[in-house]
Amino acid sequence: MIRLVAFDLDGTFLSSFNKYNRPRFKKVFDQLKAQGIKVVAISGNRYYRMAKIFKDYLDDMIFVADNGALIWNKGQVIHQNTFDAESMERLLAEYHYPGMSLSGLNTSYIEQEVPFTQRLILKFFLGPIRRVPSFSPLPEDEFVKLSFRVKNQDTVALTKEINQRLEGHAHATHSGWGTIDIVPTGISKQSALAFLGDRFGIEPDQMMVFGDGGNDIHMLEYAGHSYAMANASDRVKAAAKAVAPSNKEDGVLQVLEDFLTSSQ
Template sequence: MPIKLIAVDMDGTFLNNQQDYDRRWFQELYPQLQAQGIKFVVASGNQYYQLRSFFPEIASQLAFVAENGAYVVEAEEEVFCGELAAETIQEVLAELANYAEVHTLICGKNSAYVQDGEDPTFIQHASRYYHRLTTVANLRDLPEDTLFKFALSTTVANVEPLIASLSAKFAGRITPVSSGHGDVDLIIPGIHKANGLKRLQAHWQIADEEVAAFGDSGNDLEMLQHAGFSYAMANAQPAVKASAKTIIASNQEQGVLQQIEKILAETNQEHIPS
């Protein structure tokens, strides 16, 4: 089946290690995607407001599966917004207090929140991914908002033990996933990138077999398993490479744009009369 939807993770996938992409090349490819009726979806663990900033000229046209699927927006219209139970939030905060090496954000529709007194290096790191970041006196007492995700930062070596510990403690209530570089997201069970794509597919009447997905980290696994065409970056985590149907060039080599160009060429070839 032809590809009708392309979903790209950002960090480590669409973006290079300098947090950018070949904008001129993409500006050449995007009108071709539009002409072929192929939807372009940004699917990331990052905040919607940060993701928009990468596409200033066309953000109002795009669909975003942000916050690992907890917040889905199409053409600036909200499609879905998840919500963590208040009781779960308090229980998770109590548990995280036992991990001195873990830094914590709570993510909501209006903003992400960090506690006053957090490590300034962590706050600086977080502000790159959360353009709306509010400092509060206590994470247990936040402004009114719809809260849907925890974003944790720890050492790379501590990621797997942390995921195992929190998975055992909160089975069925939160799902810990790796988002690369020592970061771990705690998401609502079943509310992941694939779930966000399904909501957009239903709106656009696009089958799973017509979806192409690109990723590199643990929070991309459901999306890659869901898509008819799945691509792991050369720099992807081993589990991601094992899950994808195809391994392509790295994020540093603009592997996503290379593959989109191939997809467009194949689509154009299909449309040439025999």
């Protein structure tokens, strides 16, 4: 019996930037809600962007932001994980890339030298941004994520290197398009699902999840019913139990519609 459905956003649920079939989703969502199934948007994005995309569902959905570092329910943070000062200082000392961003609890930070066009792109994904002269000293905040971009072909190797060098201090993952996100150690989309399972008494085999990126692999392996999107890499598909049609074909909604039909 499925009791929780979770889906990634970019490349999975969304057909393009912030776009999805809203009437079709409402019909599916209403049926899931009627069956008491919890619906979770789970992403490396900040809550700000997720709330804009699902503005009509803020009281009915659960939002896992920043790759599991912050979990929101009914407009409130129900779980958070932040870097300790030592880990953050070591992280910045070893991996300080141009254009990187630091995500605090409610605001993201970039250095003043970041070009205007890049700031616009970052604001689209991060929401409220504060520019600071430098990350040394750190702004007064608690931090949940550090992000930067590299060449797409370098993401897998660099992610592996970071996880080896900073084991016990941080966890790096890549979501696509050359973006690497670093969150506190032990935090991932899988850990967020485990927290929700404990909180609501839901077992992994009662979860259905969808993803397309490297940061989805662990949750695809964890859930009893997992779907990689047809547009995902072979590495991601190998972690899932099945493959869904692509995000351009509303693959998440197709699978959920089939599930709802079969469960009647």
